[in-house]
Amino acid sequence: MFDTRPDRDAEVVLVGRSNVGKSTLMREITGHSVSTGSKPGVTKKPNHFDWVSESFVVTDLPGFGFMSGVPEERREQIKTDVVRYVEANAEQILVGVLVVDGKSVVDIIDRHSGPDEIPHDVEMFHFLRELEIPTVVAVNKMDKVDDRDERLDALCDRLGLLPPWQQWQEVIAPISAKREQTEAFDEAVRHHLHEAKRDDLFKFF
Template structure:
């Protein structure tokens, strides 16, 4: 019996896969080069930081009009999301703390990456907006205290202070708080952060507006972000960067 004829048909499937892999590789290199070029042009950066699921991405979307990845699950943002405006960069950082579907080890990796990012870009990070869940903040802090653990919001705030980064505290979800209770809650929040207290941590009796803290009560979902815009513009003005006003709604 004679041997079957050898097929000389080209292996189109393998060729296509090989070409596709090469194309993806070239696209990745081009993307990285483009990002590197943008990063080299950045001289002024604002970062948005905070616990998972406090509304950082929604707040940023309302602030700039740019589409930012958002989601209802804690931990949707696992890597920094960048919004470029010439030499100005806004970065939405991943959330600290609990992240749905993410292991404790991965959560710690994300936290360490945030710290490393801030340390690595401290020369250009001029402002930080630390977003907190206003209505839940006091309860969350007390829960951490009861376990003799440093509340993660305070740990983050202290770290930003150590890096000498001006920080605005954006107390989000304030539409859920009664008008008659807002001043008392905001005063308690700033005292927890160490403003409006004496050397023993006792309240000095001053309200949140007189405490010296940069606090912006906002509602990202409700679209009320004017206090944050006001603080940002004030800080930009001090830094002689009024030209950045145009990038905010």
């Protein structure tokens, strides 16, 4: 199911929990509709959108974490598949995008933090960085957040980044994908593409 990747040299991957807006952000990037739904877990296998001429692919990976009506065994398998996919393609991934829900991410992280538990979002953030994949955290649904700076500072704190969040603008990108407010994300991704000497891909962001 995860071996559908087109043979391309450069890739941007979207990872994150179910229902945080990955597919909506994918639609913003590509201009093409991908299946989105109000129920978590709509994306069951990777969605690839590629451009042969640029040898470039954007991949929306299935969401991990809680999904109503999906057995835990299946949820664990999806997470394992996502991790394996990222590991297998790390050399080609120019940017790893962790999409989170700005309104609930800090509460979810706190709820799942304990001596024997690392929250999925924190784990995935550090996993991408350990693989030396430039990482952008797209903090989505910010149009629903009132205490914006406090919320983003708290997220930085949970991810092990020293607040204030403003000093991490190539990492932390507050957006509202549904409202097409993705400028901070575009800037952050372009920063990493420039570092990779791929300014030719700016037109997609």
